Amino acid sequence: MLHKTSLDKSKIRFLLLEGIHPSAQEVLRAAGYSQIEALPGALEGEALQRKIADAHFIGVRSRTQLTAEVLAHAHKLVAIGCFCIGTNQVDLQAARERGIAVFNAPYSNTRSVAELVLAEAILLLRGVPARNAAAHRGGWLKSADNAYEARGKTLGIIGYGAIGSQLSVLAEALGMQVVFHDVVGKLPLGNARQAAGLHALLAQSDIVSLHVPEVPSTQWMIGAAEIAAMKPGAILINASRGTVVEIDALAQALREGHLAGAAVDVFPVEPKSNKDEFTSPLRGLDNVILTPHIGGSTQEAQANIGLEVAEKLVKYSDNGTSITSVNFPEVALPAHPGKHRILHVHHNQPGVLSAINQVFAALHVNIAGQYLQTDDKLGYVVIDLDAQSSELALEKLSQVAGTIRCRVLF
Ligand SMILES: NC(=O)c1ccc[n+]([C@@H]2O[C@H](COP(=O)([O-])OP(=O)(O)OC[C@H]3O[C@@H](n4cnc5c(N)ncnc54)[C@H](O)[C@@H]3O)[C@@H](O)[C@H]2O)c1
Numbered sequence: 418m419l420h421k422t423s424l425d426k427s428k429i430r431f432l433l434l435e436g437i438h439p440s441a442q443e444v445l446r447a448a449g450y451s452q453i454e455a456l457p458g459a460l461e462g463e464a465l466q467r468k469i470a471d472a473h474f475i476g477v478r479s480r481t482q483l484t485a486e487v488l489a490h491a492h493k494l495v496a497i498g499c500f501c502i503g504t505n506q507v508d509l510q511a512a513r514e515r516g517i518a519v520f521n522a523p524y525s526n527t528r529s530v531a532e533l534v535l536a537e538a539i540l541l542l543r544g545v546p547a548r549n550a551a552a553h554r555g556g557w558l559k560s561a562d563n564a565y566e567a568r569g570k571t572l573g574i575i576g577y578g579a580i581g582s583q584l585s586v587l588a589e590a591l592g593m594q595v596v597f598h599d600v601v602g603k604l605p606l607g608n609a610r611q612a613a614g615l616h617a618l619l620a621q622s623d624i625v626s627l628h629v630p631e632v633p634s635t636q637w638m639i640g641a642a643e644i645a646a647m648k649p650g651a652i653l654i655n656a657s658r659g660t661v662v663e664i665d666a667l668a669q670a671l672r673e674g675h676l677a678g679a680a681v682d683v684f685p686v687e688p689k690s691n692k693d694e695f696t697s698p699l700r701g702l703d704n705v706i707l708t709p710h711i712g713g714s715t716q717e718a719q720a721n722i723g724l725e726v727a728e729k730l731v732k733y734s735d736n737g738t739s740i741t742s743v744n745f746p747e748v749a750l751p752a753h754p755g756k757h758r759i760l761h762v763h764h765n766q767p768g769v770l771s772a773i774n775q776v777f778a779a780l781h782v783n784i785a786g787q788y789l790q791t792d793d794k795l796g797y798v799v800i801d802l803d804a805q806s807s808e809l810a811l812e813k814l815s816q817v818a819g820t821i822r823c824r825v826l827f
């Protein structure tokens with residue numbers, strides 16, 4: 418795709434879906450972007466295809482599915498902002514192949530999730546959800562049966578990343594013992610201990626909390642066998658992704674009384690909007706806290722995410738910097754005062770770089786700066802040059818075999 422000249426900011430269109438916090442719009446407007454359409458919900462099907470065809474940047478949260486099929490309609494799209502942690506809703510490979518960089522907010526909502534999970538652990542240990550439900554129906558379950566302090570209990574954390582490790586610190590402050598399981602060796606915080614493996618963690622934990630991403634190795638990682646390996650009367654908390662736990666197996670273990678309770682924030686299938694009905698085999702179980710995927714939904718987290726991701730999009734749009742992109746070679750770029758900047762995204766195949774350099778040699782262009790980053794399949798080269806040469810250079814570069822996308826900034 419070739420833009421003959423740097424696109425005027427007033428023509429660059431941002432589409433923000435799923436009620437992204439207004440802080441994102443403030444950042445975009447302060448940077449000079451005015452064409453911003455913000456919608457409260459997710460889009461899908463033809464409506465999404467139609468809208469994305471017109472957007473240069475799109476912002477989504479966890480609900481909007483940006484599949485290869487949808488991205489095939491995104492002819493103008495330069496970058497995607499996931500205003501959340503998870504990027505599993507985007508086909509990252511398809512985006513790469515189209516030269517579309519994807520950014521997210523890896524830390525901004527982690528504290529919110531850790532706090533919610535800790536609160537749920539305490540409520541479930543005390544049997545509050547069932548007592549609360551009974552009270553709403555006129556019951557009065559005053560008793561110490563199945564009610565325990567958090568102090569001294571073992572919390573098993575699966576996935577000791579940004580959320581899992583924060584939860585670990587908070588839980589230890591309550592006097593809990595923490596064990597964790599991760600596929601990567603992690604530095605234990607405080608007195609936390611790395612378990613010998615998943616089943617070793619399951620066998621010793623009073624509460625098991627999941628904090629893994631949605632990747633092939635985590636799909637249905639907690640099924641009937643893993644639940645059976647948990648201590649009788651244990652508690653399961655899932656605020657990671659709905660595909661991590663086999664929900665029917667969990668419902669059965671709760672009904673049979675093997676597990677004392679559960680808190681679930683994420684589901685294999687989630688309603689598309691707040692107007693749609695939530696269906697789940699867990700509905701109606703009084704010892705289960707069901708929340709509508711709100712682990713990261715606090716004012717603090719959403720405002721910070723809005724700032725963080727919008728700033729990344731602005732930087733990529735204004736200057737080409739791709740640092741922290743989750744699917745793109747990362748290049749940190751200085752300002753380019755007085756120069757034009759060409760951004761060339763290409764397949765990393767033999768001959769591309771020499772062809773690019775030949776273009777400049779043939780045009781006798783003086784290169785003021787050149788930056789390059791490649792991975793196994795993708796290359797991102799940035800060239801700063803004098804204004805009078807940029808249009809012709811852009812045209813020639815766009816014809817180099819292997820070019821995916823080429824644009825100019827000035
Ligand atoms: N409920 C919500 O609203 C909400 C909010 C934020 C994040 N999340 C989910 O929580 C996930 C975790 O967030 P994070 O910030 O802690 O991510 P992170 O990347 O910092 O940590 C994830 C950890 O899981 C580990 N891991 C990966 N595969 C594993 C496996 N098969 N077994 C054991 N460990 C494995 C990784 O090595 C890493 O340490 C996100 O990917 C997202 O899906 C949900």
Ligand SMILES: O=C(O)[C@H](O)COP(=O)(O)O
Pocket residue numbers: 478479480500501502503504526710711712713714
């Ligand atoms: O990946 C995340 O950060 C969480 O799942 C939150 O998603 P949300 O922005 O849709 O609440």
